[in-house]
Amino acid sequence: MTLDEIVAAVRAAHAGHTPLRLRGAGSKDFYGGLLAGEVLDLSGHRGIVDYEPTELYVTAKCGTPLTEIEAALAEHGQMLACEPPRFAGATLGGCVAAGLSGPRRMQAGAVRDFVLGVKLVDGRGQVLNFGGQVMKNVAGYDVSRLIAGSLGTLGVIAEATLKVLPKPVAETTLEFACAADEAVRRLNDWGAQPLPVSASFWHEGRLWLRLSGAAAAVDAAARKLGGKALADAGCIWEDIREQRHAAFVAPVLWRVALPSTAPTLAVDGLQAIEWGGALRWYAGEIDAAAIRAAASAAGGHATLYRAPESLRCRVDPFTPLPPALLALHRRLKKVFDPAGILNPGRLYAEF
Template sequence: MDLQDMVEAIRAAQATRTPLRIRGGGSKDFYGASLAGEVLDVGGYRGIVAYEPTELYITAKGGTPLAEVEAALAERGQMLAFEPPRLGTATVGGCVAAGLSGPRRMQAGGVRDFVLGVGLIDGWGEMLRFGGQVMKNVAGYDVSRFLAGSLGTLGVLTEVTLKVLPRPVAETTRLFECSAEESVHWLNRWGGQPVPISASFWHGGQLWVRLSGAASAVEAAVQRLGGSPTVDAEKHWESVREQTHPAFAGPILWRLALPSSAADPGLDDLRAIEWGGALRWYAGDLAAIRGAAARLGGHAVLYRAPESLRLREGCFTDLNPALLALHRRLKKAFDPQGILNPGRLYAEF
């Protein structure tokens, strides 16, 4: 499917008010509430459009597999620093639309921090372009960044320009035996020190800490923190990034974003702690989880669950009236008939 095919499909759907379900690689069909509408398969629109290693950016069509982009970057010693999960078939457009980041997010930032520009087909069937190829081109209201995490409710991402970074010169992982509470305490203490921690992961009484940067900085950090050396560290971090680690097993998985120093929410079945204590994973049908997250200044996402539970509970924390009104106005501006991924983000749109 080329651009014109997408435009015509969206215009036809708008004319008949036919809901469309935008699908690239299908790797995140589990994420979000409703999967309503006729499938608009955009995965065939793929390919790297431009890559300038010296300017630290890459531009790719929305259906380009993340694996293809990362292979091109690896040849030049560069990377997508936010480590998006590939989940087998993830595409560049789906990566931005879902807004999911991996273990290095605690050091490097999230998806939206690396989006420089996008091409978009909105619900009118109009082709739009926002942002550019370098940070200085982004001024005023940054539309390209608020599309990160919008789950396709505002348009089809046809092209994305991402900032890239060099791979670290040195990297090592240290292992610590500790409780969940101790891991949060240690990580917050280390967070106030000049220690190049690029990822952390606690599960089952073990805390894995990855150090990345200049060789001298990494060696100094090892001496400061201690811990035990690890084997197969790269394989471990890949399992965390791709969520094949046993911590992510099970039919129901909750994702809590909290202040990094937040106390134990008092919930059962804690599976893992990431991002220096700021991301915590729980399993099971936990009725009190959103209230517990709100009391600690955070929010909870029903990350993976059977469709019946996703539709009943909603996947994302309810918006207050002012934010809901703002989201509805955005939806109306970009998709007046409400045909693009209806209900995927919130039932109201």
């Protein structure tokens, strides 16, 4: 599929007020509001456009599978440091649109932090270029980062440029036994020290910590922190990144983002703690208002991350916005998609 074909499809939909459902691999169909509209399959718009290892960027078309990009990066010892989930064939477009990051997020940054530029087809079918391929660029509003996490509601991300980073020389994983409160306390204490912690994960009384960096630094930190060193822990972090780990299998899963120091919420069903305490997963039939109130009181927000359709049709996936902010969202939506044809309702039911 060519850029011209994407443009033609969006223009036709704009003219006919036909809602479009943008789809890469469909690996995150479970995420966000219920799917609506005619499928615009973008998986055919694929391929790496430009990769310059010494300039630290990769540009690829939206339908390019993340695995293909990562394979190219690996040949030069580089990686997508935000570790986005690959799920089943996840594409670059979907990765940027959903903005979901993996275990390395607290050390390296989120997907939005790595977006350098996008080629966007807006809701009128105009091709717009924002950002570019250089690390520093403050000319104009940072629309490329606004697009990250917008779930396809502002435009078709036809192409994206991401910053890439070298893979760490050495990595090791430590395991500790502790309760959730203690894990949060320790993670914040370690976080305030210059330690090469690149990921953390707590589940059912056990805490795993990944150290990454220069070999000598990783060894020194491992000696300092104690715990049990796991010889081959690669699978743990892959399972967490891909959400294949037992902590993620429940049919109803809530994603709660909080200040890392927030005490344990008065909500049952805590499955896992990631990101140094700042991301917590809850499972089970939890009252939406209750978990949202608890998250909000702690300074964060709760997302109904995965649920059967019977629940998704009753509960907003994302925490509702205050009226002034919602009004601003609607005005921005109108800027990019005046006819409201792109992924309607995927982010908020109101647009």
